[in-house]
Amino acid sequence: MVIPAPPWQRPTRKRPVKPPLSRDAIVDAAMGILDGEGLDAVTMRRIAEELNTGPASLYAHVSNKDELHELMYDRVCGEMELPAPDGTNWREPAKQWMRNLHATLARHRDVARVSIAAIPMGPNVLRSGESLLAILRAGGVPDQAASWAMDLFLNYVTTAVYEGSLMADRGGWEHFQERISELNAYFRSLPPAEFPNTAALADTLTAGDGDARFEFGIEVIVAGLAAYAAGVVPPR
Amino acid sequence: MVIPAPPWQRPTRKRPVKPPLSRDAIVDAAMGILDGEGLDAVTMRRIAEELNTGPASLYAHVSNKDELHELMYDRVCGEMELPAPDGTNWREPAKQWMRNLHATLARHRDVARVSIAAIPMGPNVLRSGESLLAILRAGGVPDQAASWAMDLFLNYVTTAVYEGSLMADRGGWEHFQERISELNAYFRSLPPAEFPNTAALADTLTAGDGDARFEFGIEVIVAGLAAYAAGVVPPR
DNA sequence: ACCTGAACACCGTTCAAGT
DNA sequence: ACCTGAACACCGTTCAAGT
Numbered sequence: 001m002v003i004p005a006p007p008w009q010r011p012t013r014k015r016p017v018k019p020p021l022s023r024d025a026i027v028d029a030a031m032g033i034l035d036g037e038g039l040d041a042v043t044m045r046r047i048a049e050e051l052n053t054g055p056a057s058l059y060a061h062v063s064n065k066d067e068l069h070e071l072m073y074d075r076v077c078g079e080m081e082l083p084a085p086d087g088t089n090w091r092e093p094a095k096q097w098m099r100n101l102h103a104t105l106a107r108h109r110d111v112a113r114v115s116i117a118a119i120p121m122g123p124n125v126l127r128s129g130e131s132l133l134a135i136l137r138a139g140g141v142p143d144q145a146a147s148w149a150m151d152l153f154l155n156y157v158t159t160a161v162y163e164g165s166l167m168a169d170r171g172g173w174e175h176f177q178e179r180i181s182e183l184n185a186y187f188r189s190l191p192p193a194e195f196p197n198t199a200a201l202a203d204t205l206t207a208g209d210g211d212a213r214f215e216f217g218i219e220v221i222v223a224g225l226a227a228y229a230a231g232v233v234p235p236r
Numbered sequence: 237m238v239i240p241a242p243p244w245q246r247p248t249r250k251r252p253v254k255p256p257l258s259r260d261a262i263v264d265a266a267m268g269i270l271d272g273e274g275l276d277a278v279t280m281r282r283i284a285e286e287l288n289t290g291p292a293s294l295y296a297h298v299s300n301k302d303e304l305h306e307l308m309y310d311r312v313c314g315e316m317e318l319p320a321p322d323g324t325n326w327r328e329p330a331k332q333w334m335r336n337l338h339a340t341l342a343r344h345r346d347v348a349r350v351s352i353a354a355i356p357m358g359p360n361v362l363r364s365g366e367s368l369l370a371i372l373r374a375g376g377v378p379d380q381a382a383s384w385a386m387d388l389f390l391n392y393v394t395t396a397v398y399e400g401s402l403m404a405d406r407g408g409w410e411h412f413q414e415r416i417s418e419l420n421a422y423f424r425s426l427p428p429a430e431f432p433n434t435a436a437l438a439d440t441l442t443a444g445d446g447d448a449r450f451e452f453g454i455e456v457i458v459a460g461l462a463a464y465a466a467g468v469v470p471p472r
Numbered sequence: 473a474c475c476t477g478a479a480c481a482c483c484g485t486t487c488a489a490g491t
Numbered sequence: 492a493c494c495t496g497a498a499c500a501c502c503g504t505t506c507a508a509g510t
Contacts, residue, residue, distance in 0.1 A: 227456075
């Protein structure tokens, strides 16, 4: 006696009106919304709409919205170029690692926020971290310093990209310029008795675009790590 | 002829059942919810409930939720102790500034998130910034470096506190310890061909509590700023 | 196994109406 | 001027029911 397959396993001739749902298809749709409208627009309901279903259908492939955000973040990290370690000079590839991560995240609006609100651990995130550890260790940075430096590097790049994306979102370049000069005027206008330094440094406080500020930060962090690793500052 | 005052200006004998609404009262209620349940619980509706009104009533005193969050952040910054500048040694007060800001923010759950998502500019935030500029300039740090360093310091402290608050929220200390050892095991279990460094550094990657990691970061940043200011790294 | 509609328990904000 | 109720246009997630 032959038991017939249940109806959902029987092949159907009717060609499907919609492509089948899958984790990848969901992340695809989510990435499209992210790049077009930013992370806040990536809601379960919006993704479902994009895929011509109801939001409940997504939960068969993704356990919740946070997990979906982390899947998106990992996909983005897969786009990062990983600098080769250099035994004679770890500073340059270390800085390049930060620049590459920055550029990759910046291409996708405010995804950076995902890694601020959680600690993503997808395969591409791990590969990226492995690459940084290889760069630092090849240069002789001690293991504990290299390990904690990874956190420091990630935090710095991530928040820098995120702040940049906030600026980019709220109006274009001219709007940004305007905000900066308003801020400058505001600093100048502060009572000099209480805020002598803020008022005096109005120009330097508002100087530099995102890139100049980012480069300052990576110089400081890499120089500091070099000093720390060389034992100028005693580890505790 | 005497024009009578409009009814809402006429004194009333009926003692009010509820205290009158005000910006301060709203921020008070919001702070209570923040300290008890975290920033996500601070919603307009929840605050209104606490004050025995409807959410619409709040909008007479506060323009929106983001502004309210910034008012809260500024109030918290008012609790920060500001280290005195020292002309002979800026490193120590600079580090102490970071520790003090860290401690202050950490006392209030995940408020730190407010200053990640926006750039608060309330009076107490400005006073705190002024204090850091005074410390750095007294030590001879050049103006541009001091200005950009303020951003760097703020970013570092803020994200450190926020990550700490995420850890603290998701279960207590034993739960945290457990997560750490799971992470350690996970790093060890990674395929050594692809993840040699991550696997080898499992112990150092998961070593150190929040304080040790925080201290590492401030040492690196301050050492780096010193190197930068001394011209070891050429400014661009 | 996979998908669905409907519901639950929330949001921030607006707006006409009341005092 | 200040406060209110009701509504608008959303959320994430669950759950019983369908195929």
